Amino acid sequence: ATRKANPNARIILIVGNHEFRWRKWLYAKKIQDPIYAEAQKIANVEEVTLTRLLHLKDLDIQLVDLNPDIAKFTDNYIKIGNLYIGHWDRVNKHAAYTAKNLLADKGVNCLQAHTHRIGTHVKTTLGGILEAHEIGCLCSLDPHYTCRQDWAHGFAAVEGNKNFTHFTVHLIHIRDYEFRYGKKTFKG
Structure with a gap:
């Protein structure tokens, strides 16, 4: 699809x-x-x-x-311009905490898929502004193998210049199988 x-x-x-x-x-x-x-x-x-x-x-x-x-599973990622996109071996209790700690540990802009949560952490440093995002998930929010989790349906859309030295991350939260992006509404 x-x-x-x-x-x-x-x-x-x-x-x-x-x-x-x-x-x-x-x-x-x-x-x-x-x-x-x-x-x-x-x-x-x-x-x-x-x-x-x-x-x-x-x-x-x-x-x-x-x-x-x-x-054992370990960090797996790619780098596109100034953005690292990956699946890191890190999960914290609350949304955006993993993003915050990844940014502190790695010191780079990153998108993280592993937590199944949605959140953003932005930090201004002497070298500039860094951001880290948890982008949500597209799986069942209530799988049979675990108790109710603090998960959210979502994904990220990223726009950037040709070399991705400058970019904007749009976190898309899907509620009740529906989300808005741009001026359009999408329903599942």
Whole structure:
């Protein structure tokens, strides 16, 4: 759906902790379960991977993966101009606290997807203004595997100059499957 809605956009999937856990589970199955080998034969693939499962090559979506040999999830991000976009291994209790602490730890402008919350922290330093954002999530807010969480549906739209040395982050909060961006209302 993302590619269809944005046929000419550069789309990047940054592997986060959920994909990391999926890969770890799949690797355990590969070693222990003969069904994995049978599934490979049926699907006619050498290996079941996130790229194959999500048809990323067919959809022209770039994957920013982690080292396959790591045992624990770690920070994963890309840098576009003066903005670091990623999935860091940090969560604090309240919205925007993670953004604040990432900015303090990393000292860079960043977008964080990991917390499933929406929040912003801005800091003025001798070197200029830095900002960090938690961009929300698009998953269920009440999954079966956890108690009610302090999560919010949302995403970020980012506009910038050609080199992204200057940019504006628009945090979009989705309430009851509806949001406004620009002068339009979008409903799900």
